[in-house]
Amino acid sequence: MSARLLASEAPPKPAFPVADLHVHLSPQLSIEQALELGKERQVQLGILEHPGPGYKIQTDAELKQYIDGLRKYPVRVGLQPVYAGWSKSFSKGALDQLDYVLMDALTLPRSDGSWLAIWQIDTMVDDEDEFMAGYMKFIEQVLTSEPIDIFGWPTFLPVPIARHYSRLWTPARVGRIIELAQARKIAIEINEVAHVPDENFVLAAKRAGLKFTLGTDARNQNAAHFYYCYQIAQKCGLTEADMFAPKRK
Numbered sequence: 001m002s003a004r005l006l007a008s009e010a011p012p013k014p015a016f017p018v019a020d021l022h023v024h025l026s027p028q029l030s031i032e033q034a035l036e037l038g039k040e041r042q043v044q045l046g047i048l049e050h051p052g053p054g055y056k057i058q059t060d061a062e063l064k065q066y067i068d069g070l071r072k073y074p075v076r077v078g079l080q081p082v083y084a085g086w087s088k089s090f091s092k093g094a095l096d097q098l099d100y101v102l103m104d105a106l107t108l109p110r111s112d113g114s115w116l117a118i119w120q121i122d123t124m125v126d127d128e129d130e131f132m133a134g135y136m137k138f139i140e141q142v143l144t145s146e147p148i149d150i151f152g153w154p155t156f157l158p159v160p161i162a163r164h165y166s167r168l169w170t171p172a173r174v175g176r177i178i179e180l181a182q183a184r185k186i187a188i189e190i191n192e193v194a195h196v197p198d199e200n201f202v203l204a205a206k207r208a209g210l211k212f213t214l215g216t217d218a219r220n221q222n223a224a225h226f227y228y229c230y231q232i233a234q235k236c237g238l239t240e241a242d243m244f245a246p247k248r249k
């Protein structure tokens, strides 16, 4: 297939200013490389880092160092907490320096105090209904009690049940997520790597007046590279007014 044909099949870049608000720096992606990709692809960037146990940001001082280190670059600076209750480790003053916080509901607390990371490819689901009930409970917890601006990876399903997306995301469940996000003005991430949420969810959320962000969740040259997100933006007729753009603090 010719490059020209491929190019004509790719969804167009939206007419509004595009930002990839889900970029992780890594040994494969320096801030300079990320900025270069953003420039090439005409996409603004938001950088995320994880706080908490096992990660390098655990104190106010470490958070401040992270934010200050990125302030000389033209990027938004955010945090992607993984564990519920994470914000207790930081003062409000320190958290207020962040441009935004994005959190997903993919690391489910278990009753024994451990965690179930449902994005992992070997996640097992014995009972679909039981899983969905527990998942919804955690989503509700994240959307009602975590101090966040963006709900990441919305409606992602673990591999063994992913093909049942349309059946499992019932109007009631979708409606509940939208209602909770609406109550606290939490934006919805359209996630490039997971291809979530689907068109129906985005249209329903749009009707409810929710705002959206686009994110690759990339730690490499895939940063700022959108296909699914542009496709959804086109299909759902998203405009600049539908997008959430965090302000620089």
Ligand SMILES: [Zn+2]
Binding pocket: 022, 024, 048, 080, 217
């Ligand atoms: Zn991430």
